[in-house]
Amino acid sequence: MSNYFSNPPGVASPGANGAAQSPLSPTGAAIPRSTALSNKLNSVLSASYADTDIRDALGLLDDRGIKNTPETRRQLRLDVQKEVIESNGKIVQDFGKVAEQLTRIGTVISSLNNACEEMRKHITLATQETAPVLEEATTLMSQRQEVETKQQLLDAFSKHFIMPEDELLSLTSSAEPVDDRFFHALARMKQIHKDCEVLLGSENQRLGLEIMEQSSKNLNSAFQKLYKWIQKEFKSLNLEDPQISGSIRRALRVLAERPSLFHNCLDFFAEAREYILSDSFHIALTDVAAGQEGDRAAKPIEFSAHDPLRYVGDMLAWVHSAAVSEREALEALFIGDGGELARGFEAGVQSEPWSRVDGEEVVFDGKKALNDLVSRDLNGVARSLRQRVELVLQGHEDPVTIYKVISLLAFYENTFSKLVGHDSSLVSSITSLQQFAFNHFETLMQDQLAVLSAEPSGLTPPADQSTPQFLNDALDILTSLMKAYDSSFGHEPTNDASGENKFTPIIRAALDPFLELAKTSSNAISNKTSQVVFQVNCLLSVRNTISPYPFACATHLSPISNTLTTLRTNLLEIQHDFLLNSSGLHVLLTALKPFTPPASTTKTQPSSPPATPPLEKTPSHHPPDLATIPSLPEFQPDTLSSISQQLDDFLPSALVDATENLKAIHSPALVKSVTEEAVEAFCLDFEFVEGMILGADEASGKSTVGEDGEDEEEREGEEEQLGEEGQVESRRLRRLFPRTTGEIRVLLS
Template sequence: MSASYLQERGTPASQNGISAPVSRGANALSSRIASVLSASYADLDIRDALETLDDRGIQNTAETRRQLRLDVQKDVIQCNGEIVRDFGLVAEQLKRIGTAISSLNSYCADMRGHISAANQETGPVLEEATSLISQRKQVENRQQILHAFSSHFLVSDEESTVLTSTVEPVNEEFFQVLTRVKKIHHDCQVLLGTEDQRLGLEVLEQSSKQLNAAFQKLYRWIQREFKTLDLENPQISASVRRSLRVLAERPTLFQSCLDSFAESRESILSDSFHAALTGSASEEHIATKPIEFHAHDPLRYVGDMLAWAHSTTVSEREALENLFISDGDEIRRSIQAGLESEPWLRGDEDTDVFDGRKALNQLVSRDLTGVARLLRQRTEQVVQSHEDATLAYKVANLIGFYKGTFAKLLGADSEVLDVFDTLEASAMRQFRANMRDYVANVQSDIAVAPADLSPPEFLEEALQMLRVLAKSYDTSVAATDDNGQGFQPVLAEALDPFLSGCENLQKGMEKPDNAIFALNCLFAVKEVLSQYTFASERVSEIDDTIEENVANLTEYQHQYLIHESGLNTLLEALSTNTNSAESLKTIPELEAFKPDALVAASQQLDEFLPSALIDASENLKRLRNRKMIQDITEEAADKFCEDFEIVEGKMMAADDLTYDEDKEDEDQEPGLRDLFPRTSGEIRVLLS
């Protein structure tokens, strides 16, 4: 459009016929063209102007170009007039607003005046109201403090009655109040820490009185409950366990309560034991017959009493176990708290305050004191009224067995075990006394040994008794606990005196009867003791003694073979001879080796050999161990052969030396071997 506008601007001069000099027109045209070409169409003002022209729809005519500026200025003037009118309206509105603001300012000034006057009139009232409000807050705070103090540190009359009155029961409410009073007593430390300690001291004194009364009530209630328990099977209820746990905070009352309970149970168990023994009418519901009526055997009588005591101990322990084991830690803490509040009751600081199992064992032991006393009397009566040593020993072993059982139940420190120790020692004393009386009676009857050299009757009876004692000991716990040391005193009383009697009989015998008699007795003893491992030490000692007697019999048989064969003469002749050549050459000159004597010795040997073993065994025919007879004889025969080899060797050596020197002599005398032809090999064959 701008291009058409320029074209239209360039035509009028030629159309109107206006003449101008050519050079001027050319310059004007070139300057316009240059101006047009130098204009920047990117300028926003130019662009806005061109857009305004387009919006108006103006045609590029001379009239339009002449009127364009006027039209534009007219439009601007009209716009400015409209703006002035609008601002006039605004000014009027602002005037009205100013008038309103002035009115408001006057109203505010009036209100400030009224407010100032009101403040002057209400000032004293507000000050008084503020003071009253502050006082009210102080009163409310004091009221809250008083309520808190009363609710925490004061106990109502109803609660005090529940806590201290013996008419009221010991129930959950009692324990709740007691717990609250204990807390009050503990929290009094806060009150004692203030400047005014009077209130704290009063509350502390009051709470102490209430606690003491409450514990006294609890103590009396527990004693009453103990009296109403089932005596046959006393099961401690939950309320009693809780009461004892709480009462433990007063160790003195707690111990006194246990003492009274122990005394009561001791009396009850003593009566029950007496009823079990005699079947008295005071004991109801007896399930079995009285022990004294059906236990005719003394050992069974003692065993039944011990069994009853053991069964009662187990029942008593089970009934009281929940009291000390399940609540043991709580009781210990309660006692610890009580000792802290009562430091004068403390003992050794290193000892444990409360051991539940130990306390249980001590209480059960005290409950059984009466039973143990009655058991001791009856058992001692049984032991002392019988002269049978085996009965006393069986009773001692039975008591030892139950002592170990009670030690496991009640601990090694139980006082009941002292009774068992006393009974066991008493039974052993009676056993030793009975055995010594029996030995004294036997010794007065001992005269001579039996003709067949068998063990005497008193030893057989003693061994029969020893079998019973060993069997009793073997079934006891001591057989495995002390490695047989506990049986040594029994052997000293029941065996050694009889062996000593056999030794006295042996001293008056000749050989070999004394050794045969000793071996028969020792083998009889060994046969009894070898069945038990706990007697291995004594069996070993018996084996040593047997070996000594076997050696004596072997030597006796050896001497018998030497003398009966005539070899003793040759051995005695060679006793001073050495193995040197000069000494060997003198052997033919010895009296025993002269031809006649040597021939006689050879004949005596030949006559002896066929029946040598039979004759030698005949010497030991009263020895009961047949195998040992054979062994002893064979060993003696071996020694005889060794002696014969010595004689043979020296004779051969002497012959060799003699023949070497006189070998050219044709009329030489016969050698020693010619006169004594038997060889050691032949001897061994004949004596085998």
Template structure:
């Protein structure tokens, strides 16, 4: 809009040159023209890019002012009028503000006056109430101190004093032993322990009084717990897998009083001993001795008394089953994961110093749960062990069969090891009783065997005519087979070979050696070869019997093999001598034995006529030589050994014949050389002609 006005203004000026010479100018034409040209020059020289000019133009444009002559004349006036109006409005507004400030000043003055009055009143009140505030502050401080002391007293009473209700729960026998009892007991024990703190302060009298009071309460509580456990033990059913947890907890708490705990164990062991003894008697007889112990009773064990081994085995099996059940039940009662019983006993020994003097063990070994459990089970089974020992001793003494005694010994040994492992103690009552019974069975076995050996002394006088194994040896081997079978099925089979052989050696000494000595005595009374044949028959029979169990008879079989080899060698020697005599070669072999290596003259037995006779005798012997030789050892029960002995003797005969043949050939050779020098070779091989058999032929005929 402003630019348009200026453009119109310049256009009008250019188009109307007379406007320059306006009559408004007081000066002549020249000055007006100069002023107008100056203004035009100023306008044209002005920069319309200036911000102020641009803002002015924008303002004019905004007001909608048109570029007319009237507008140009009134523009300044309008602006000044508008400015004056605005200034007037501002003055009026500030007048109102001034009035408000006057009212505010009046209010402030009024407030200052009020504050001055209040200061005066406050100063007066302060002077009047100062001592009262000091007294109130002192009273508040005293109140805080009293409150702190009250809190300490309340805390002390809550911690160190027990209410009448809790004392009734703790000491009254009419109250049950439940969680409340153990809760109160634990609290009183804590009070008793914390009294040591009071003894270390200035309040020692108070600490001593509370300590004495808590000690009386604890003693009364443990006495109540002790009597309650005894009552529970009278009705406790260990066969019930769900044993009361309160009993387990009570026992672990009572362990803090070792004397009471031990008395409870003694009472429990005595009660369980009677119960188990009655149960064992009921199992033996099939009847109950105490109506209070009701239960199912199976077939009476005594019904199998006619079979001693089964009878003893059933009793031991019942005892083992009872021991396992007893251990499982008592483990639940006395063995805990954190070894609480041992911890309680150690704490109790600290509270009962006199019990420490009677213990030789260290503090760490005062209580071994598993060992104490084994001892308790052993005490519980003491009555059963006595009854079992009496009855087993009766069985052992009433039977003279050594095999039965030895089987009983192995059975007792088996259960002794089982009980030792179960109770983890070899010195407890039951393993000790079984060990004594095992030793008694072994003594009875040895006595029976010696009596049996004495009873067969008459059979040891003469050997059988057929040189067969005597009857007493056969019976002994039957007995030995039963003993070896029993030993093989015992727990000794799990031992090493050396231990097994050492364990069975005493049995061989009683059940075999006396009969072998009897056979040796009979052997010494026999002539050759009957003595060797009889000894071999007995040794082979014994070896055959022992070979069924080589794991613990290997050494004895080696001894028998040495004896068999010795007797077989003697028998081979006898057969060899027989071969020499029966074949007629004995004189020749004997002559060669006495012939020195440097001698060139043959013995007289090598004369042609004697060699011819020997050759004829040898030819008559050879066809039936082996059959005749076997006839000599026909009573040997081992055909294989008889054949081996005969073949070994025949082999030696062949070797002897080879030696004779070498001498004959050598003699013929020397004689042939001499005859060649004498008469042209006549008479050569003269001895060979009268002794034509060769060693190869002899081997074939004796094969």
């Protein structure tokens, strides 16, 4: 019991530490016992039952099923120690068995060590004997592996850089066809030639140079073979077949890598096609091939040679049809595969740097190449066409037909420009033919002028001042020309900023010389009125002819209208003079000219205010010398009475006579308007003369107001003052010239 309740570790016993004396303890014996108990209690109370060791111990006690009795508690330690001693004994027995087994194992290990030592000795001896053999075998294996590697490299090199004999034969031999095998071999040879650049960058450049030299020779032979094959195919190529051989298109794409050969091939093709098309054109013209008799069932183009327009039109239509067919047949070669050809040319320029012009980059334009080739194919046809058209034009003298040919050529020039380009030789030929035709047209016009000039009788103006026959003929020709132009180009815009159109040179050649000739011929007319009327009739005919055609009016209507305006002014003066001379008023105006104010004239323009206001309304404004008017010879009684009588005789038929004076003019509206303005000017002149007469009477102090109903007493007073002789004198001017302006206007209205 004393051990079971022994002090826990760390609690001092009273004997050992000399327990402290309690002041409450009565005796010294009670103090140690009380302290031991308190220590036990403190130890028990301070113990942590959460400690894993205590919990495990309590768990073991619980598993053993020990009942908590005082007897059990006293025997617990002994029982536990007994069990521990028994367990230790069993362990010692077990370790004894283990030691015995270990001794056996040690013996076995010793035996094994001895056996291993024996084997080691045998292995060392065997190694010493086999080492040379293994070293030799290793060397042989390394050599074998190296040889195999070299063999693989040689096989790969040979396979890539050396072409088999059969492929090389198909590439260079002219006996072999140009088929897929050829193109495949050519592509491989080009790849070999390109890959030789890698060999040239290695240490052994000799091999690369040899292979590149050999591949270059093979490539040149292959392209030569391809070039000759294409030439051969071109000879038998049928462009009428809508499906051109695919092998030819492929061959051309490949040959583009050699620009010089490609252009030579195109030149050969152009020459062959030029001959073929020229022969076809000849057959179409004559229906007979060279050295053969053709089929007479079809009518040749020259059958219609009697009609120049149809003949030229049929030839141009044939050329256009041939150009369209040629372009459609060749379009697949240059447009559909234009990208391939461009890439081939790019590669060819790199391989043939001398093909560049002044260092410029050569870029393949498929459309331009097509247009050039079609144009070259038609060169022979163009030459033949030009010769025949020139012959036809030279042998024809109808200017209208010549101009229709010019219009036809202009139409086809525009058509061919869209088809083969503006720079083609075919378009140049058409343009030169237009110029030739226009020059011939001008020559015909000049010949007509020369014929007219050689016969002066034909230039004499008609007696009725109408338009001369040569000008009417020229206007008829011009009308036909304008109709032809209007049907072809009437709705097209002008060509330049000046407003001139394609018809301007024609109208200048066909009209201007004849107008000038008519103007020159009018100088032969001595009578001014007839001369002006003749010129007006000519210009009116021209204006009426060109007015329906805006393209002709653009350049000629304005000058003609300006000239007509000037001539109209001359006609107005002529009519005015006619009225003045026919009425006798011209004599009075001439006599009154010194009395005219400086700022005014007797012949005022129409619709202008009177030159001098009516003097009877403003008597204070009359010049002081008006009194001398009655003394003028023209205002003597006999003369003035004669003029007044002439005026009375003139007035009833004045308008008819004035209109009759200009009856030769072919425009009644012009005659009417000019006559009306001349009558107005005549009325103003008469108003001036009337004012002068009234002013003269008033200035003389001898008024005739009594005749107008003034105061009779005032009139009688004046008569007494002046006398009978003065009264007669004061009334004579007005009495002798009684007409008033109002009467004149009524009679001439």
